[in-house]
Amino acid sequence: MSGCLDNFQINTPEWLDLSEKRNAVSSIVAGVLFFTGWWIIIDINSYFSSEDFNNAYHLCGIFATISLFMINAVSNGQVRGETYNTGFLGQRAARVWLFIGFVLGFTPIIAATWILFAAYVIPNKRVIYPGIGLFLQNVLIFAGSLIFKFGRTEDYLN
Template sequence: MAGCLDNIQIERPEWMELGEKRNAVASIVAGSLQFFTGWWIIIDVAAHFSSVQFDHAYHVRGESYTNGFLGQRACRIWLFIGFVLGFGSIIASIWIMFGVYVLPSKTPIYPGIGLFLQNILIFAGY
């Protein structure tokens, strides 16, 4: 049964021939899926639970970086800042999950787990 599809020849389109770029494309696709899975989970939590059960103030919006003037050094600085913010977000989501949802046990625990999963998946998408 394992060799029944070995003789089938399907021509790949020219754009699908990735060659040396295959690993880079796979990394980009995997990171994107993790990032959007994290946002999908938190949107589900926000839609399912009221603002009393899940406080929407746990999300902070910020402006993105648009132009650079230091070249490679600025890129490294921004990458470092991104990792610090990512780790900080994971630590804050664990703090919120246990402090607000796990220990009091008056509220459902899923919003806390959703908040943590969002942050861990977005960080894994880096």
């Protein structure tokens, strides 16, 4: 089925052409998302007591941050096998490392969702902002890691 919007074009202004600045823009957006996630949890920790927000919940954010580093430690060329074909496991090790990074990225989101419902929504606590903030922190960190991974281009020098 051919798209009905194939011939529809929007003239973008010159100042909005970000093709040359794609790496910078995606890095800034990813950094702002990462910062906002941690800022939310710092706000929650400073405002609420340890009865309302257990300090063990910080492990979700720590694992999400480790996932960010793991996901972005492997380049797309290494995963495709274009730039990394030597070593002990080569391309296979890069793919396994990336897979573990993604698993480690989804795990804190699932755990934060569990904490949100098990500790705040189901017991009918009057304040659920700590649970929502914990969930938002992990979603923002994971979104930042995805933007930082797939939003940049990799230009290799020969």
